[in-house]
Amino acid sequence: MSRWTDQWKEFVRETSYVHNLKEEKISNDQFWRSYGIYDKILMHSGYPGEILSKISSFISPKATFLDIGAGTGAFAIPLSRKTTQTIAVDPSAYQLQILSEKARQEGLTNIITIEKEWKDVQPSEISCMNVSGAGISGVENSGVDYSLAAYSLFDEDIEKFLTKMIDVTKKGIFIVFRAEGVDSLNEFAYGPRPYADYLCLHHILKDMGYPFDLILFQRDYSLPIDLLFKVYRSSKKGRDELLGHLSREGRLQERADGKWAAFSAKDALLYRIR
Numbered sequence: 228m229s230r231w232t233d234q235w236k237e238f239v240r241e242t243s244y245v246h247n248l249k250e251e252k253i254s255n256d257q258f259w260r261s262y263g264i265y266d267k268i269l270m271h272s273g274y275p276g277e278i279l280s281k282i283s284s285f286i287s288p289k290a291t292f293l294d295i296g297a298g299t300g301a302f303a304i305p306l307s308r309k310t311t312q313t314i315a316v317d318p319s320a321y322q323l324q325i326l327s328e329k330a331r332q333e334g335l336t337n338i339i340t341i342e343k344e345w346k347d348v349q350p351s352e353i354s355c356m357n358v359s360g361a362g363i364s365g366v367e368n369s370g371v372d373y374s375l376a377a378y379s380l381f382d383e384d385i386e387k388f389l390t391k392m393i394d395v396t397k398k399g400i401f402i403v404f405r406a407e408g409v410d411s412l413n414e415f416a417y418g419p420r421p422y423a424d425y426l427c428l429h430h431i432l433k434d435m436g437y438p439f440d441l442i443l444f445q446r447d448y449s450l451p452i453d454l455l456f457k458v459y460r461s462s463k464k465g466r467d468e469l470l471g472h473l474s475r476e477g478r479l480q481e482r483a484d485g486k487w488a489a490f491s492a493k494d495a496l497l498y499r500i501r
């Protein structure tokens with residue numbers, strides 16, 4: 228155990244949304260069902276934006292791809308346009324339903340979904356039909372060429388999570404996680420909490436003997452106030468208090484269609500290409 232693995236454990240146990248599920252006694256799937264605004268937030272926030280283009284530039288055509296915690300398919304859907312086969316793992320049936328509906332609308336037939344937490348997936352489940360030359364050889368091939376975990380590493384035993392991910396991947400591993408400090412609105416809404424960012428993961432990977440490369444991405448965006456209230460719906464602060472905080476920080480914008488709030492976010496892409 229290092230201070231970095233301890234920091235990660237504390238973050239997952241005390242701060243992450245997984246902790247809130249325990250407090251509210253709801254399942255991961257119930258959370259995502261009640262938080263049906265995820266794709267709306269993505270639409271406004273410019274995510275995954277440049278991160279997706281960067282990852283896509285590393286992935287060779289006809290590769291196989293594993294998306295751990297694929298959610299509604301922010302990466303899995305666009306990347307499946309170039310992969311032979313994509314495996315999307317997520318414990319939420321609701322999130323996978325949205326992903327599958329998007330795949331259906333796009334006519335993508337190369338996505339397999341596994342409704343499980345990553346820790347419960349057997350390495351033998353991560354196998355794809357191999358492609359040789361011009362056609363599909365029909366030979367089952369264990370492991371995948373590339374894997375990704377984007378804002379989905381919710382496991383107290385992060386070394387085990389990462390080791391399994393590395394073990395099933397042949398060519399390239401991608402991890403996306405936050406690079407900025409805590410938004411002051413978060414601290415205002417929920418009080419100070421244990422924190423972890425990409426540096427923690429970077430150190431853990433290095434200590435495990437896997438130095439990763441790193442690129443940071445900046446996103447500046449705005450959210451309509453009604454959407455913001457839904458994001459902060461479990462805060463004990465009232466709507467006027469949240470607005471007051473944003474106003475004091477000069478982050479409130481008056482537009483023809485109502486109030487909007489300004490945000491600035493930084494994401495880190497950690498990657499290791501073999």
Ligand SMILES: C[S@@+](CC[C@H](N)C(=O)[O-])C[C@H]1O[C@@H](n2cnc3c(N)ncnc32)[C@H](O)[C@@H]1O
Nearest residue numbers: 296297298301317319322344345377378379381
């Ligand atoms: C914030 S969303 C990110 C979704 C997607 N990767 C993206 O970047 O838009 C987190 C997702 O991770 C999933 N998740 C949570 N814990 C997980 C675990 N232990 N293993 C795999 N997925 C998990 C959740 O169900 C959710 O869909």
